[in-house]
Amino acid sequence: MRVWACPSGGWEIARGRPHERLRPGVRGYRGYRIDLGRTHRRLELPGGLVTLLVGFGPPVRVSDPAGADGRTPRSLTSLFAGPHTRAVLGEHDGRAYGVQVFLAPWAAHRLLAVDMGDFTDSVADLDAVLGSRRARNLADTLATAPGWAERFALLDCLLTSLPAGSSRLIGGRVTGPEPNPQVLRAWELLAAGPRPVPVGSVAAEVGWSERQLRRRFQEQIGLSPKAVARVARLRHALALLTRGHPASATALACGFHDQPHFQREFKAMTGLTPAEFLGHRAAAAALAGGGRVDRVPGEVTSVLLPAQAAGEVPLECGRFLQDGRCTAMTG
Template sequence: MLSVGRNQGAGAGVSAGTRSGAGVVGRGVRMTRVGARWRVSRPWPARLRPFVHSYAGYWEATTTPYRVRLVPTGRAVVVISLGEPFARVHRLGEARADGQVTGSLVAGLEDGPRVCDHPGGQEAIRLELTPLGAYRLFAVPMRELTNRVVGLDDVLGPAAAVLAERLTDTRDWAARFDLLDVALSARIERGPDPAPEVREAWRLLADAGGAIPVGRIAAEVGWSQGHLVRRFTEQVGLTPKASARVLRFDRAVGLLTREGANPTEVSAACGFYDQAHLNREFRALAGTTPGRMALARVAEGALAL
């Protein structure tokens, strides 16, 4: 990849920034050291901003096996593998499938934690999509992807392999992002439009950090609760109630990882009954405690294990 040697080509792009741990390498591309890996980012076009939450490439200069736990964020994830694939991706508590290899993948919305094992030598592009952005990009009922990880080609068909091959063969990250922007824009523009009522329901939930009753949302959009639940689940993946739970948890994670955060104050700010309620939700959704989560380095929904 990158013609003659993947890491050689990628490393050349960061040489000016390695001493400080970060660098701008041209055309808006920025590389930042994140542990043993480099994170490569560039602002995505305005036309994609309603649909894309985050957007970055990753690569390792050295081969270091690692394990991370992914926690629910209220977003769908696409990983386009350009190097070594994940060895295992499984829900916490599930029996592992020995020999499972997962390359480019799609993960729908989750309501529980997932563990990812990687053998090292990663090079990939990772996107986080808003639920309705994912609905437009994937053009399938989002409930079919809830709590599931599937191959990217299972969703996008043969075009997925073509895109991954072109990205792998492209020499620099700016050109890679150019290719990705064109492919995403074309697919999203052709995708199904979410119902305006579902779009408004998601906006109300997200703006409130999940702290809004489903009955009030149904009244705001003019649907019965039953109709809202059916259409919302089809186009978002989780029910409104489950989405509210995940969004409230995600907001609490963000507040707890701030310096000097107080769990009691976070509980009240996020709409938990008390700190015991906060603790129960963290165990259910992340498999850990708020205190351990606050001490961990959380990056894009991932905790290093």
């Protein structure tokens, strides 16, 4: 376990490694306690993982930054974020406290006994996944633990049925079936990147028809094989950009037809242009603790955005409409 803390007490972040019996399906644990005294806005980018968040403090406001899904923003204390093909905006008033568990979609399907297709491009109240009583008990148990190490150990016990548990249960229910080996192999092939792999060749390698592969992916992953490859390509592009590769070289390395194609796809999935993405990342890195923007080690997961000023109406992620004029956000 590793812990980072602000000397002035404004924030604390802990990262824990799950028990070996849970890996690689359960990627990691993250604990956080934030008291910044100002609005905090994070753009969570599409990636290969889903998130179970158990909150102990004020709720977070979750929305589609561009309003493309037509859903009303929701305030949630504990939540389950399913597999996404577009970014999600999370906002809080500067105070946040809780624990996150990061899982591969197929692991969430098994451990939580849910149909992942029910959570495609959506964020659900944890009550809808575990039931209100189980979700509340989980939050109370973790919140009253004395520290991060104890909370992570409790999660290990819960998810592995180590001696602290009596049977293979999650929140009081039996876990779901093991993922199909064909799904796991196809997932590995599609996520390998950086260039997309034809779905037909993946289906042939695992011995299934494309139709059967799509049906199983919808149930156990929550995305189509094509969508998984699309998200994987974005993940690789994000990694290359943050390492200093030019957008043109990134587009070529990730198999986009040309740079305009890359720009369109990047904007559709993140709400930002590559230049806006890099600008926000640079601004966050200049702040104390900026190196810990990302929620998962080794992955580009998030972008810190400036607080939205009074009177501004969101137009799209990265720009605002103010006094009838479109103006770029500044940090």
